[in-house]
Structures are given as C-alpha cells and as structure tokens.
Amino acid sequence: MNTKEKILAEGLKLFNKDGVENVTTRHIASEIGISQGNLHYHFPNKNEIILALFDGLMEQLMAARRHNSAEVFRKEEVLESMKQNFLIMQSYRFLFKDNEVVWRRLPAIRKKMIALLDQKKLEIKSIIAEYVRHGIFREDISQVQIDFLADQFIFTISSWLTASEYLGVGNKASYFAVYTFRQWLPYLTQDEMKKWEEML
Amino acid sequence: MNTKEKILAEGLKLFNKDGVENVTTRHIASEIGISQGNLHYHFPNKNEIILALFDGLMEQLMAARRHNSAEVFRKEEVLESMKQNFLIMQSYRFLFKDNEVVWRRLPAIRKKMIALLDQKKLEIKSIIAEYVRHGIFREDISQVQIDFLADQFIFTISSWLTASEYLGVGNKASYFAVYTFRQWLPYLTQDEMKKWEEML
DNA sequence: GTCTATACAGCGATAGAC
C-alpha cells in the first residue's frame, strides 16, 4: 500500500469512527506515521480525501452490479445483491450517516448521490414491474402503490444506516437487506408470500 | 423576548440552516446584535445551547401528546397527531438530520432520543394491537409482522428528515405522516383499506 | 446584563530544506 492509499484507508477509518468534523489532516497523518506536510503533498486538502473516498464508493457499487439479465430478477439474486450493496455502503458509512456534513462541504457529492438513488429507483421499479407481470404480486396493487413501494425502497437504502442507530440492531447489513424485502411481503400473493418468508 | 430566548431562537435557526459544525457562538451573537461575551454569560458554551434546544423539542413533543383515551385510537386522530409531531420535529430538524454530529458532542442526547423512540414503539404497538382486536387488520398477520411494522414505524419517524433529501419531496411533514400510514395499508382488510385510502 | 479585550488551542495550508 503506497502512501496515498494509506491516507485513504486511514481517512475512511477515522471518518467512520469519529465523524468528518472531528478528523483533521493532522490526525490522519499522525495515525499512519507521516507528517502533515507529506499528507498535503498527496491531497491538497481534506475535501479531496473525502471526494476520493466517495469515488471509491461509487466504483465499488458499480463493480457490484449484475448484468446477466436472465437471473437478474430472481428473488435470491436480488436479495444477495442487496446484501452486497449494503455491505459496501456500511464500509463507507460516514458518507450516509454524516451525509449532511459531507454535502455541506461538497455539494457535488449530494448531486451524485441523489442521481444514484434516482437510478436505483428506476431499477427497482423495473424489478417490481417484472414481478407484477409474472403474477407474483397481488392483482389489486395500484400504480400509486407501486410508486409508493419504490419510494419506500429509496427511503430504506438511503437511511438504513441512520435508522440502525435508533432501532438498536447495529449496522447489520443483512438485517436491513431482509428488512427491505419484508416491506414487499404484504404485496405478494399468498403463495409467493410463503416462499419469500422461507427465504428470509 | 429576552436575550436568552433570542439566543435560542437564533441558534435554532442557524443550526437548521448551516449545520451545527459551522455555527459558532460568534455567529449567533452577532446575528442578534449582542457581544460574544454576553452570549457566554447566558450559555457557558455551544453545547449548552444545543442541550436547551433539545429540551425544547422534548417539551413540545410532550405537550402535543393526547390523552383522551376514547378518541386516541381513531385513525383520523392518529394521523393528525402524527402530523403535529412531524411539524415539531421539522422545526428542530438539525437534531435529526445532523443527529450523529449532535450525538458525538452530547452523548446524553443520544440516550434520551433512543429512549423516546423506544417509548413511541410501545405506543404504536398498542395502537396496532387495538386495530387487530377490532378486526381492522387482516387476520393472517403474524406477531413477527406486527413487530416488523413497529420497526418500520420507528425507522420512518426517526429518519424521514434524512430521507426527504433523497426522495426530493422536501421536508414535507404531512407527506411523511401520510407515508407512515400508507405503510400499513396492505395489512388492512380490504374494507378498511378503502376507508383509509379515502382519508389519505 | 452587557461590553471590550484577550488568552489559548486547533485547524488548514504553505514554504523551503533534504
């Protein structure tokens, strides 16, 4: 690991632990045993470290996407991919838990994050539409409710790291992956509901 | 409004607007036209201002509670009381949006907030139990799912101010009061579902 | 209660030597 990578790794660790507003370039530097001047050689300022970490998050999320279109709608696949995404988010949790602080410093991150979520919303809508087509969802679900389900989904994936503090379940990625699925249960046909419950 | 109240009002305004980490005692003082020294006469430090504001939130939430037990389970009452609670939360939004920052500075607030939510969970469970007793909920809802609904409720009320940023609906208290109710819809009997939808 | 003045610490960032 070169110095630049060390800075990013330690920065991530400290931001997650102590919060963006409490971590200084001095802390990061001293923790990995380099001088503050050296750190500033690699990153001109703190914001650039945060930005690089955010790029790391985006990269990992992109890398985790599945594209084998045949399998992409299978519930087991969706759940598994959800868990993986949640684990990635968890490792960059300061970007979500301290999102307001980060956004105030770097409005560009806010824009990208919202764009990402907008895209996720489209993806989930197409998955739900697929389930409706295959008769997995109840017949009496209106489009309004489908849209509401998509909103619920965005709500969950954007805020589960915040909510986990209140719910006292810890940052359990798999708990909230299951949680996301459980929100859909009452919309399923009775038959499918049983199958899904067995999976969860 | 005396000086102490002015400090609190301006503090709330600035914390909501610029974030706890960016607002200084100097800002608050100069904004209301007093000296920083004077401010520190009334509040020894920034944390005490935050603490006093948190007490204000708790006080307002307590004052908004209904106790006329006959009406307390009517869905219209519950929705209305939800909206009022959400409006109060919205006026103290920095305590929720920047909850991590606040909690790091004042761990005592974290404890009280979690205790508050735990109590809300009990309240909502008793409301749901009442609905189950009256046959408003579907018969086939298991206890696990009831507990899940309560968790969903806590998730929503704790994190809606965070999520509203991602969902792009603004901090609309009434939107999320309705949102909370809509989560229950698929658990209702068909008959009740229609009545509820008319209300929302 | 309110003011001015000031002490003090910590942060971000840069300069210049090696």
Next chain:
DNA sequence: GTCTATCGCTGTATAGAC
C-alpha cells in the same frame, strides 16, 4: 516524497470594566 517550521485564521472561553 518526505520532513520541519510556521503563518493566518477561526473557534471556545475567560477577565475585568461599566
């Protein structure tokens, strides 16, 4: 690439006069 040294600024908090 890495170091030491240092500047300028901002934030919290206190002292002492009115």
